[in-house]
Amino acid sequence: MKKIWAWGALLFGILYFTLPLVGMTNFSLKMRRGEYSFEAYARVFGDPRFQETFTYSVTQALFTIVFGVLLVVPTAYWIRLKLPGLRPYVEFVTLLPLVIPAIVIVFGYIRLYNTSSWLPLTGSAFGTNILLMFGYATLALPYMYRAVDTGLRTIDVATLTEAAQSLGAGWTTILARIILPNVLVAVLSGAFLTFAIVIGEFTMAALLNRPAFGPYMQLLGANRAYEPAALAVIAFGITWGCLGLIQLVSRFQKSAPPKA
Amino acid sequence: MSFLSLTNIKKSFGPVQVVHDFDMGIEKGEFVSFLGPSGCGKTTILRMIAGFETPSDGTITIDGKDQGSLKPNQRNIGMVFQAYALFPNMNVHDNVAFGLKVAGASRSEIDTRVKQMLGLIKLDHLADRFPYQMSGGQQQRVALARALAVKPQVLLLDEPLSALDAKIRVSLREEIRQIQQQLGITTVFVTHDQEEALSISDRIVVMNAGRADQIGTPFEIYNTPATRFVASFVGTLNIIEAKVTDPAAGTVMVGDQSVILAEPIANLKGGDTISLALRPEAGSIAESASGDTSLVGEVESTNFLGSVIRTRLRVGNDLISFDMFNNPGVVPPSYGESVKLRFAAKDLLVIRE
Amino acid sequence: MSTAHISARSPARRLPLHWLGILPFAAFVTLFLILPTMKIVVGAFQTPDGSFTLDNIRGLFTPSILAAYWISIKISVASALLGCLAGFAISAAVVFGGLPKGIRGPLLTFSGVASNFAGVPLAFAFLATLGPVGIVNVFLRSELGIDLRALGFNILSFWGLTITYLFFQIPLMILIITPALDGLKREWREAASILGATGFQYWRMVAFPILLPSILGTLALLFANAFGAVATAIALTGSSLSIVPILLFAQIRGDVLGNPHLGYALAFGMIVVTGVANAIYIWLRARSERWLK
Incomplete structure (x- = not known):
């Protein structure tokens, strides 16, 4: 009896989640009438716009990750070490991007950093790229911060710091050589998640008019039939x-011997 | 027939048999402890009485009624868990009231009974507290009140003191025993702590690898252990290896010293080895000490434990500990000193394997 | 090094130096999260020349904009509730349902993937499945003679969008609620049972109240998640379904409302809606969580 509803719930889940995946895969292979082929994929990969936008988004993602790590790791570390009272507030702030829609945030960017403002980031392509990167970092903030903070929880930050200080290490050394390696797995999970978010992101890139992968997919979807399905499979x-x-990486960490 | 009777109980988890042919009758109002190391099957027996596990074979009856077909919520049993298991979303009052509420008792009935229970455990003033606001000892008392509120026929205690500090452990076990006697409730207590079992039980079941090695009063268990396992698990015991010289006369050699036992040795012949047990508190080195038997040994170490001083003697290849009460007027023996340990021959028990 | 020396020497100067450590983070958050949001909030109450007005807010109360908010809220509530329900059922099936242990790992991994598989590609996947020439439609039409379109189903509708959003809502619920279900101790169930409670009573009086804060939190998160979803909606419907994020998107792109400050008001409305959803959550949570530290 109990098993029946359990299997029922699971079966429903499997059906609901596999159908769209089967649907898009099936559709992506049917570009040639009457036979299955990889024609749609060939077209997508052959499209220079695909290559351009994909490269652009990958570059953006990498910069976002580097920026996010440099921003979040020292902050989370510092808060754990010196300002534990601030933790709830910082945590609240890092969760805000989950509550404030991305479209509202980017709307604010457009109005705040336009050509006639004190910081005219949208005035040049380079400035807009920077702004977009900051936007992505904001979107990824909840995930990045949580990952790093959870990672820091598992190590004794205060003792490690004091030990390093007693051996004469400065702050940069402590962060780069002690803290970062110890939370590397957490940082990596945050980084991969950031990558996934940035590659598919549409709203910010579209509204800031940057040639990113998300808007490209949307444009293709509006004009073509089979290529979008192939793109969906790729995404x-x-x-x-x-x-x-x-x-x-998290499995790697689990199997690694515990650090003394 | 006993009030709670376990007849020919067997339990296997897959290929592993954890309880072998267990038989026992527990009388109404009796406090019985199941004592043994972890994995000995004591908790499994308790969980079978509760109905969380089904015996592979055998029957459990309470007051003549077979429990086999009853689910846990149909049995009239109270249980206290090691980790308190208070419902974290309810305050003390609601936790204690839970069993009455699901039984459909009226509000006034519930309030009266809860007050009565909180009075019993002396926590009337904490009725509005939530579990996280209380110490472990307080939580466990609430858990006891919750179990007793439904007036169960049998109370099961699954290592209820293991998670507590040493001091609380002692005071709470006295309180549990006192409440149990006051209510006259049949109680089964599972523990791995021999001191706990000895101090509060009417009878103790010493479990070893799924079997009851011995069932008896604390006095019997401690003074006349039936097996080597019981002897070593209950209390501190010196095990002495000796060589039989004359079975009929009951003489053995410990190292190069001859000792005469209280009784002849059955089933052994001269030259066989034999295990003897001696409690640390059975011996004494005082000149005035009575005792028909003695062993001479060299002091290996002396540990001051407060009220008693425990000394270890080397006799041949054996180390023998003995306790003496602390007396400011007497200087304890020192390392390397040669002393004579006197004891009664009847205190030297022959251990059957 | 210098920080350590100074802090050891003069406690009075310790505080400011400690605060310096989070300056970069504070600056970033202020510039790229707080200020942009404040700009929207303030702008919603300003005329183009900067003086205070309520006209922008008043401008929201036109039938078409109100309808857009209403359908947005409906889709968000429906997809959050259904997502919670289905996610809970699947998670409970795996944790308590006696299913093979091997299912759990893959389910959680898949949920991690699916909860991040939102936006444009998700819309494509559902178009290829439930769209006019999607695999389900084609199958039902050719094999069973059922025409979903004729029955009134359209992927570009309330239900179409809700079903699509569920693809990231359900996995998110699974990811959040599975650890919470794991946190239910076996002893609670046993204690309830030995005290005479049925399985249903245990769930109603013990398990559900304990889970409620997590469920409410997830509901609020799922709501905000659906309410702000722009990419999926645009890729799925173009601009044929008038929901708030699409309206705002069009407004930012080309000022379709004829008043730039009406856009502020529109965005401000979105903040208010998700803010209210979270305020309700915090209020309910405070009520249901008195027993937590």
Whole structure:
């Protein structure tokens, strides 16, 4: 009796989640009438716009990750070490991007950093790229901060710091050589998640008019029939890849001997 | 027939048999402890009485009624868990009231009974507290009140003191015993702590690898252990290896010293080895000490434990501990000193394997 | 090094130096999260020349904009509730349902992937499945003779969008609620049972109240998640379904409302809606969580 509803719930889940995946895969292979082919994929990969936008988004993602790590790791570390009273507030702030819609945030950017403002970031392509990167960092903040903070919880920050200080290490050394390696797995999970978010992001890139992968997919979807399905399969594969890498690194950490 | 009777109980988890042919009758109002190391099957027996596990074979009856077909919530049993298991979303009052509430008792009935229970455990003033606001000892008393509120026929205590500090452990076990006697409730207590079992039980079941090695009063268990396992698990015991010289006369050699036992040795012949047990408190080195038997040994170490001083003697290949009460006027023996340990021959028990 | 020396020497100067450590973070958050949001909030109450007005807010109360908010809220509530329900059922099936242990790991991994598989590609996947020439439609039409379109189903509708959003809502619920279900101790169930409670009574009086804060939190998160979803909606419907994020998107792109400050008001409305959803959550949580530290 109990098993029946359990299997029922699971079966419903499997059906609901596999159908769209089967649907898009099936559709992506049917570009040639009457036979299955990889024609749609060939078209997508052959499209220079695909290559350009994909490269652009990957570059953006990498910069976002570097910036996010440099911003979040020292902050989370510092708060754990010296300002534990601030933790609830900082945590609240880092969760805000989950509550404030991205479209509202980017709307604020457009009005705040336009050509006639004190910081005219949207005035040049370079400035807009920077602004977009900050936007992505904001979107990824909840995930990045939580990952790093959880990682820091598992190590004794205060003792490690004091030990390093007693050996004469400065702050940069402590962060780069002691703290970062110890939370590397957490940082990596945050990084892969950031990558997945940035690659597929549409709203910010579209409204800031940058040639990113998300708007490209949307444009293609509006004009073509089969290529979008192929793109969806590719995007799903990228997401799987990122999440799979997270699993891999966290498993690696579990199997690693505990640090004394 | 006993009030709570376990007849021919067997339990296997897959290929592993954890309880072998267990038989026992527990009388109404009796306090019985199941004592043994972890994995000995004591908790499994308790969980079978509660109905969380089903015996692979055998029957459990309470007051003549077979429990086999009853689910845990149909049995009239109270249980206290090691980790308190208070419902974290309810305050003390609601926790204690839970069993009455699901039984459909009226509000006034519930309030009266809860007050009565909180009075019993002396926590009337904490009725509005939530579990997280209380110490472990307080939580466990609330758990006891919760279990007793439904007036169960049998009370099961699953290592209820293990998670507590040493001091609380002693005071709470006295309180549990006192409440149990006051209510006259049949109680089964599971523990791995021999001191706990000895101090509060009417009878003790010493479990070893799924079997009851011995069932008896604390006095019997401690003074006349039936097996080597019981002897070593209950209390501190010196095990002395000796060589039989004359079975009929009951003489053995410990190292190069000859000792005469209280009784002849059955089933052994000269030259066989034999295990003897001696309690640390059975011996004494005082000149005035009575005792028909003695062993001479060299002092290996002296540990001051407060009220007693425990000394270890080397006799041949054996180390023998003995306790003496602390007396400011007497200087304890020192390392390397040669002393004579006197004891009564009847205190030297022959251990059957 | 210098920080350590100074802090050891003069406690009075310790505080400011400690605060310096989070300056970069504070600056970033202020510039790229707080100020942009404040700009929207303030702008919603300003005329183009900067003086105070309520006209922008008043401008929201036109039938078309109100309808857009209403359908947005409906989709968000429906997809959050259904997502919670389905996610809970699947998670409970795996944790308590006696299913093979091997299912759990893959389910959580898949949920991690699916909860991040939102936006444009998700819309494509559902178009290829439930769209006019999608695999389900084609199958039902050719094999069973059922025409979903004729029955009134359209992917570009309230239900179409809700079903699509569930693809990231359900996994998110699974990810959040599974650890919470794991946190239910076996002893609680046993204690309830030995005290005479049925399985249903245990769930109603013990397990559900304990889980409620997590469930409420997830509901609020799922609501905000659906309410702010722009990409999925645009890729799925173009601009044929008038929900708030699409309206705002069009307004930012080309000022379709004829008043730039009406856009502020529109965005401000979104903040208010998600803010209210979270205020309700915090209020309910405070009520249901008196027993937590």
